[in-house]
Amino acid sequence: MAKPLKILIVEDQFVEANHLRLMLKKAGHTIVGMARSVSDARYYIAQEKPELVLLDIFLSGKETGIDLAEILKEDNIPFIYLSANSNQEVLSKAKLTHPYGFLVKPFREKDLLITIEIAEYHQQHGIESSIRKELLFQKELKTIVAKSDTWDDRVLNIITALQSLISFDLVMAVFYMDNKLSNKVLGYARTGLHEYQRIGIEELQNITALKESEINELRSKSKVETQATFYNDQDFIKICDKTPIKKMFANSMNMKSNLMLPAPLSLTENGGLYLSFFSRQPNNYNKNHLTLCDRLQEPLIYAIENLIGHDKKANQKDSSAVNHNTKKNIKIAGFESIVGKSPVLLKIFDHILQVAPADTTVLITGESGTGKESIAHSIRELSNRKNQPFVKINCSALPPSLIESELFGHEKGSFTGAAERRIGKFEQADNGTLFLDEIGDMPLEMQAKLLRAIQEKEIERVGGNTSIKINVRIIAATNCNLEKEVADGRFRLDLYYRLNVFPIQLPPLRERKEDIGLLARHFIAVYSSKTGKNVTEISENALKSLLAYQWPGNIRELENLIERSILLAKTDTIEHIPLPAFDEVKINNQSNEWYFKTIQENEREHIINVLEKCNGRIRGTGGASEILGLPPTTLASRMQKLGIKRSHF
Structure with missing residues (x-):
């Protein structure tokens, strides 16, 4: 209780x-x-x-x-x-x-x-997680102070340590001494999980097409906030009109929100390091970030003053003497199966790193083919249970009569055909991780039994009368809109909130098009090796066609198309991608978007419409099979072939 x-x-x-x-x-x-x-x-x-x-x-x-x-x-x-x-x-x-x-x-x-x-x-876990991350940050700061790195490397290490506390796509470090703006221009753009591109004056000139003198003029005209402040959406647009340097970042790098974290120093009367965080998300920062900044100020000031004490000439070094290795690229075990560097994917990586060490239940949602199972594997690999069993069950692939036996096992003789005792998935996953895929398709009557198992951490085998204690971490996944399922009475509200302790929403591929080229080349390498064909590249036109496509089947569809393209390729370069025909005749219009549907698409849509009218009833008078003029078994087979699930109607 x-x-x-x-x-x-x-x-x-x-x-x-x-x-x-x-x-x-x-x-x-x-x-x-x-x-x-x-x-x-x-x-x-x-x-x-x-x-x-x-x-x-x-x-x-x-x-x-x-x-x-x-x-x-x-x-x-x-x-x-x-x-x-x-x-x-x-x-x-x-x-x-x-x-x-x-x-x-x-x-x-x-x-x-x-x-x-x-x-x-939820509340307690959030507070404990924040405390753990802040303590870890303070520990990392002490390590940074003790190292004898260059000034740029030290700033990068501080920024890397802050990433788990403050999400950003770009951070600029503004350094003042004796109330004078330092000539040093230093920032880092996040390009990967632990990859950062150095943004100095030369990089800014290339990005903005401005001269050094013009950039410095924008800096001198821009006031630096001395208090922790954030700007989202329209407020960010307004502050950009007043602060030319922020406007430059907004226009040239598509930034939409900003958070200022000042670390004023006491070594001099007027000085300090001011970190300006930018995000491409319009509402990335809130008042909680301001209280966080207040807590971070003291350890940051301590670290910066110690760094200056260790190397008084650090801020006077010429940037040309600094190592220009622009990326800090550290491969992290657990993410090998996930390809991409888009901002939305990096945010998911941050969430995985945050939740993996705990035993918190995770609910992964997203369209079919977005890589939910890969995310589940990454959570397990980065957890304390990585050397324990990882057991998967697909809740939509089993008939309702078998799901209970699969999950909880059964005793010998508990039903016809139960010739011996069977250990269920929960027991198989004991001390490990249980991945419940397509949880949205679980029958309503089974949801109550699953809820009891999760809440009480014990199960009973079918036909048994003894409770068995289990220690299992639950990761669930679905392509259904579970809020709609709850509203329509097809999914238990209490189970939804038991599973939704830490939700991770995966974006469709059409919302992370920056990753399409990386994914395509990854699959080319994989399937060239598997098929024995020497295909290593993709043409510019073929890549453009991939970027223009809307990817209803997401990553799985891209993978299948690349495999097929490799088999069809006559040289070492994929020149053409056999995209579905309906997309090629799609007509884009400002007011209308339409395309020719395949026969299968029309058939699928028609069956779903009929099922909706029949409230999901297949058999009997007024059922879908009667209206469609098909035997119930034939209709069930057709639904399976067309991928029609209970969640679709």
Whole structure:
């Protein structure tokens, strides 16, 4: 059971709020207030400092629960949404505020208490993780101070250590001594997992096509913030109009948000190192980063002053004397099967490095073919369980009658055909990792049993009467929209939040086109070796066709096309990629986008439409098989061939 908490209820219906109050008091929690509107809630938050807020989305007054959620997020107060409106649009908007849970009315007392327990775990895990990372950063700073590296290498090492705490695509180090801007221009652009390109004055000249004197003029006209500050989206655009050097980075390197971390020094009256972090994400920074900057200032100032003390002439060295090795390229075990360096992929790498050492449950979501299993393998390889079993089960590949036996095992004679005892996947994965692929396709009745196994860390074999303790880390994956599945009653809410402790959303390939060339060359090397063909390159036209394609099948589709292209290639270079015909006749228009569908696509769409009309019923009067004029077994076979799953209708 969760520890007793101070809870604020924000609900405009008194009967429902009072019902919540009674359930929570019975469970040992303290109710600090019941608010009907956002303004009422603000009063209670200021006066009572609640540890958790239960928040209805639709409240009295103009402001909604989503508006209040933004305030709670900034104050680092966990909150759980309550709503009778469970449509997908509401769930999607609520998800953007990163709640700690979501309860759809009406809900059981058990649902409420489990969701609160998970919210508490989320909050505690987040705090512990932050503390661990900050302590590690301070330890790394001491190591950096002790080394006798060049000034540039020291700055790079500090920036590398900060990466786990502050995400960025570019960071510029601005150094002042005696209130004078240093001539040294030094920054690093992130180009890989642990790869950074040095950005000095020469690199800036190449990137911006400006002269050194013009860049220095922009720097001299730009005021450096002496307080920790962040600018997102429109605020970043406004500050760029006032700060020419920020505008230069925004325009030339597509930066969209900025965070300033000042480290003023006490060795001189006016001086310091000011780190300016930039991101291509428009809302990458928030108020939590400002409090983080406050905590980081003291160890940073200590490190910088010690570095200056060890090498008083470091800031006077000519940049030409510095080693111009532009990349720090360290291969990290665990990521060998993942190819790419796009910003969205690097952010996923950061998340993996953050969650892998813990035993936290991970939910990997994304379209089919985006590489969810590779991410699961990386988490396992970077965890303390890397030398223990990694067991996978595909929840959509097994009939409902067999899933329980596969997961939990069965005793001899427990059902017809059970000639001997069978050990299930949970027992096989004991002390290791269990990967539940396509979790969204698990039958509803099995979800309750899976939830019990995860919560109680014990199972019972089918036909058995003895509980077996298990120690398993769960990684789940799905290409379904689980919020929609929950809203439609096809996926248990409590199981969703049990699995969604640490979500990792994989982007489709069309959103990381920077990686297509790297992936194509990787697959060329793999399949050239497998097929024995000497194909080593891809032509510029072929690569352009890959970049223009929308990749509905994602990385798996690219891999298959490269393999086929190698078999068809007549020289050592792939000149043509056999992309699907419908994409070649696709017509792009500002108002319309359409293409000719294949017969299989039309058939698939028609079957899904019929299944939707029949509420998923295949057999019997009014079922899909009757409407389509097909025997149920033939329809089931056709659905399997066309990849139609329960989640599609």
